[in-house]
Amino acid sequence: MTVWKLALREIRHRKFSFLMGVISVTTAVACLVGAQTLLRADRVITEQLLTEKQSEIEHAVAAKEEAVKQAGVELEDAMRKHMKGLGFNVLILPIEQSRSELLLKGMTASMPESYVDKLASSKIVSVNHLLPSVSRRVQWPEHDREVILIGTRGEVPILHRGLKKPLLEEVAEGKIVVGYEIHKDLKLKVGDKVTFKERKFTVSVLHPERGSTDDVTIWINLGQAQEILGMQNLINAILALECGCTGDRISVIREEISAILPGTQVVEKYSEALARAEAREKAKESAESSLAREQESGEALLQQEKQARNQLEQQHAGFASVLVPLVLIGSVVTIFLLALMNTRQRTEEIGILRAIGFKSKQIILVFLSKAMLIGIAGGLAGIALGFWFGWSLGGVASNGIDWEKLFEADSLKFTIAMAPVLAVVLTGIASWLPALIAARQDPALVLQSG
Amino acid sequence: MLLQLDSVSKTYKDAHSTVHAVEDVSLQISEGEFVAVQGPSGCGKSTLLLTAGGLLKPDAGSVKVNDQDPYAMTPDARAEFRAQSIGFVFQQFHLVPYLSVLENVMAPGMAAKSSISEIRERALHLTERFGLVDRRHHVPAKLSSGERQRAAMARALLNQPKLLLADEPTGNLDHQNAETVLNDLSEFAANNGAVLLVTHDERAVAHAQRGIILQDGKIATTSIGSGAE
Structure with missing residues (x-):
C-alpha cells in the first residue's frame, strides 16, 4: 500500500467527485490554452492577411506602374512620331x-x-x-x-x-x-x-x-x-x-x-501636333498622379485592414484577459469546495487512518496526491480541448495556417508546456486547506460518534 | 506493565453542561491479561478506551503504554507510537470502504514505516489466520459483518502490537461470529499480549481474566473473570 494507491482507490470509489474536479480544471486550462491559441491564430491570420493584401496592392500598383511606364513609352514614341510628322519645327x-x-x-x-x-x-x-x-x-x-x-x-x-x-x-x-x-x-x-x-x-x-x-x-x-x-x-x-x-x-x-x-x-512653328503632344504629356501626368493615388489608397486600405485586425485582436485579448482569470478563480473555488466536500465525506476514513497511526503529513499527502492527479488529468484534457477550441474558433484550418506557423510563438509553446504544471499547482493550492482540515481532524471525535 | 492508567479523569464541557466521563480511574494491565470493562451506556467506557489508546488526552492523571507516556509525545510521534504499539478494534469495524480486505489489513503498515514486502507478507498471513483468504480482494461492502470484524482484527494485529483495545467488537455480530472474535482476543492475550475490551456483552466477560464495571465514570467493582481459570 502506498499513498498513491490509496489516492487511486479513493478516486475509483468516488468517481463523480474526481470527474467534477477534472472538469473544473479542464475548463480552466482549456480557457487559458484556448485563449492563447486564439490570440496566436489571430496574430498569424493578421500577418497572413496583411501580407496577402500588401502583395495584392503591390501587384495592382506594379500593374499600374507598368501601364504608366508603357504609356510613357507610348507617349515618348508618339511624341517622337508627332515631332517627326511635324517636320522641322x-x-x-x-x-x-x-x-x-x-x-x-x-x-x-x-x-x-x-x-x-x-x-x-x-x-x-x-x-x-x-x-x-x-x-x-x-x-x-x-x-x-x-x-x-x-x-x-x-x-x-x-x-x-x-x-x-x-x-x-x-x-x-x-x-x-x-x-x-x-x-x-x-x-x-x-x-x-x-x-x-x-x-x-x-x-x-x-x-x-x-x-x-x-x-x-x-x-x-x-x-x-x-x-x-x-x-x-x-x-x-x-x-x-x-x-x-x-x-x-x-x-x-x-x-x-x-x-x-x-x-x-x-x-x-506651333501646330496642332504640338498641342496633341502636350495633351499627351498632360495625360501622362494624370496617369502618374493616378498611380500615386492608387499607391496612397492601397496604403490607406492596408492601414485600415491593419487597424480592423488590431481591433479584433485587442477585443479578443481584452475578453481573454477577463475570462481566463475569472475561470481560473472559479476553478480554484470549485476544486476547493469539492476537496472540502471530499474531506467531509471522508471524515470516518480519515479518523480511522489517524487512529491506526497515519501522521498528519500522510493524510495531507493522500489529499494532495489526489489533487495532483486531478491537475494532471484536467491539465492534459484542458490542453487538448483548449487547443481544439482555439483552433476552431480562430479559423486556423479555414485560413490554411500550418502548425509550425502557429507554434513559432514562444508564448503558446510556454502556455501548453506549463498548463499541466499550472493545473497541478492550482489544484494543490485549492486542496491545501481542505487537506489541512482533514489532517487536523480529531480521530477521537470520529470514533466516538461512530 | 503494558498499560498503566493513574488517576485518569476526562471531563466534557459545553456552554450548558459539564460531563465527567472518566473520573479518577486507575488501571494496570500486564502482558497476557484480558480485561473487560462493562457498564451502562454513557458511563465513560469508550472515553476510557480512547484515553488509554493515546487518542484522547485526559484532563488529569497519567497514561503509560509500555512505560511510555503517549501524551508527552508530539502528535506525529504519538501517531507512530500508536501504529507500532496499539491495535484497535471497533464495533463499526471502520474499514476503509474503497480498499480491499488485504489493503485494509496492510494500511497500518504504511503508518509504521515497515517495508511493503514485509507488510504484505504479514497481511497475507493474518488474512489466512482469520479465514479471509477467499475475501482478500473484496471490498468491505461485499463482506458479512463477521468477516468485516475479522478483517478489522487482522488490521489491528498487522504491526504486532502488544496492546489491543477493543470497543464493542461483538456488538454487530451474531453469536457464532462474536464467539470467534472473543476467542481471537483471548488467543492474542495468551500470546503475551494485553487486551482491554469495552463491552456490553456478558459473554465477553467469560473470556476475560478481569472484569471492571464502570459507573458514572468511576470504577464501581472489579472482579475476576472466567477467563482467569
Missing part, C-alpha cells in the same frame, strides 16, 4: 531677320553656312536634325511662274549623338523635288527633265498635296541654290526638330542656341 534665323518680313516675304536675312557645323559640333541637346537651307521666292522664268526655291544640302549630323535617320534626304546636285501645285500644273513626272534659271534638273520626287507653301516650292541642292541666288557660303536658316522634352521647350532651346550661336534667333 524650329527655325534658327539670323538675328536681323524680321519676323514680319519672314511671314510676308519669306526669309530675307542670311548667316554663314559654317553656323550649322558649329551647332553640330556643340553639345546641344534641345534640338535634332539640323538642316541648313537657303530659301527665296523667285521667278521660274522658263515657266513664267513664281515659286519658292529651297536649297538644302541634307541634314548635318550632331556629332555627340548617334546617327539618326534623316527626316529629309539630301537633294543631289542636278535633281529637283517639286511641290504639288507645280508638278500638277506642269504635268511633271519623276524622271522628267526641267530647266530652272538655265540649269538642267531631273525631277526626282513629286510631293503629294500638303496644303502649305510646300505645294509651291521646289527643292534643289544647297550649293546650286546658293550659286543661283548668289549666296555662296551663306544660308537663310537652319531648320531643326525640337526634342520631345517636357515643359517650356522653346525657352530651353533659345537659351542653348543663343549660347552657341549668339547672332541668331529661334522661332518655333
Whole structure:
C-alpha cells in the first residue's frame, strides 16, 4: 500500500467527485490554452492577411506602374512620331531677320553656312536634325511662274549623338523635288527633265498635296541654290526638330542656341501636333498622379485592414484577459469546495487512518496526491480541448495556417508546456486547506460518534 | 506493565453542561491479561478506551503504554507510537470502504514505516489466520459483518502490537461470529499480549481474566473473570 494507491482507490470509489474536479480544471486550462491559441491564430491570420493584401496592392500598383511606364513609352514614341510628322519645327534665323518680313516675304536675312557645323559640333541637346537651307521666292522664268526655291544640302549630323535617320534626304546636285501645285500644273513626272534659271534638273520626287507653301516650292541642292541666288557660303536658316522634352521647350532651346550661336534667333512653328503632344504629356501626368493615388489608397486600405485586425485582436485579448482569470478563480473555488466536500465525506476514513497511526503529513499527502492527479488529468484534457477550441474558433484550418506557423510563438509553446504544471499547482493550492482540515481532524471525535 | 492508567479523569464541557466521563480511574494491565470493562451506556467506557489508546488526552492523571507516556509525545510521534504499539478494534469495524480486505489489513503498515514486502507478507498471513483468504480482494461492502470484524482484527494485529483495545467488537455480530472474535482476543492475550475490551456483552466477560464495571465514570467493582481459570 502506498499513498498513491490509496489516492487511486479513493478516486475509483468516488468517481463523480474526481470527474467534477477534472472538469473544473479542464475548463480552466482549456480557457487559458484556448485563449492563447486564439490570440496566436489571430496574430498569424493578421500577418497572413496583411501580407496577402500588401502583395495584392503591390501587384495592382506594379500593374499600374507598368501601364504608366508603357504609356510613357507610348507617349515618348508618339511624341517622337508627332515631332517627326511635324517636320522641322524650329527655325534658327539670323538675328536681323524680321519676323514680319519672314511671314510676308519669306526669309530675307542670311548667316554663314559654317553656323550649322558649329551647332553640330556643340553639345546641344534641345534640338535634332539640323538642316541648313537657303530659301527665296523667285521667278521660274522658263515657266513664267513664281515659286519658292529651297536649297538644302541634307541634314548635318550632331556629332555627340548617334546617327539618326534623316527626316529629309539630301537633294543631289542636278535633281529637283517639286511641290504639288507645280508638278500638277506642269504635268511633271519623276524622271522628267526641267530647266530652272538655265540649269538642267531631273525631277526626282513629286510631293503629294500638303496644303502649305510646300505645294509651291521646289527643292534643289544647297550649293546650286546658293550659286543661283548668289549666296555662296551663306544660308537663310537652319531648320531643326525640337526634342520631345517636357515643359517650356522653346525657352530651353533659345537659351542653348543663343549660347552657341549668339547672332541668331529661334522661332518655333506651333501646330496642332504640338498641342496633341502636350495633351499627351498632360495625360501622362494624370496617369502618374493616378498611380500615386492608387499607391496612397492601397496604403490607406492596408492601414485600415491593419487597424480592423488590431481591433479584433485587442477585443479578443481584452475578453481573454477577463475570462481566463475569472475561470481560473472559479476553478480554484470549485476544486476547493469539492476537496472540502471530499474531506467531509471522508471524515470516518480519515479518523480511522489517524487512529491506526497515519501522521498528519500522510493524510495531507493522500489529499494532495489526489489533487495532483486531478491537475494532471484536467491539465492534459484542458490542453487538448483548449487547443481544439482555439483552433476552431480562430479559423486556423479555414485560413490554411500550418502548425509550425502557429507554434513559432514562444508564448503558446510556454502556455501548453506549463498548463499541466499550472493545473497541478492550482489544484494543490485549492486542496491545501481542505487537506489541512482533514489532517487536523480529531480521530477521537470520529470514533466516538461512530 | 503494558498499560498503566493513574488517576485518569476526562471531563466534557459545553456552554450548558459539564460531563465527567472518566473520573479518577486507575488501571494496570500486564502482558497476557484480558480485561473487560462493562457498564451502562454513557458511563465513560469508550472515553476510557480512547484515553488509554493515546487518542484522547485526559484532563488529569497519567497514561503509560509500555512505560511510555503517549501524551508527552508530539502528535506525529504519538501517531507512530500508536501504529507500532496499539491495535484497535471497533464495533463499526471502520474499514476503509474503497480498499480491499488485504489493503485494509496492510494500511497500518504504511503508518509504521515497515517495508511493503514485509507488510504484505504479514497481511497475507493474518488474512489466512482469520479465514479471509477467499475475501482478500473484496471490498468491505461485499463482506458479512463477521468477516468485516475479522478483517478489522487482522488490521489491528498487522504491526504486532502488544496492546489491543477493543470497543464493542461483538456488538454487530451474531453469536457464532462474536464467539470467534472473543476467542481471537483471548488467543492474542495468551500470546503475551494485553487486551482491554469495552463491552456490553456478558459473554465477553467469560473470556476475560478481569472484569471492571464502570459507573458514572468511576470504577464501581472489579472482579475476576472466567477467563482467569
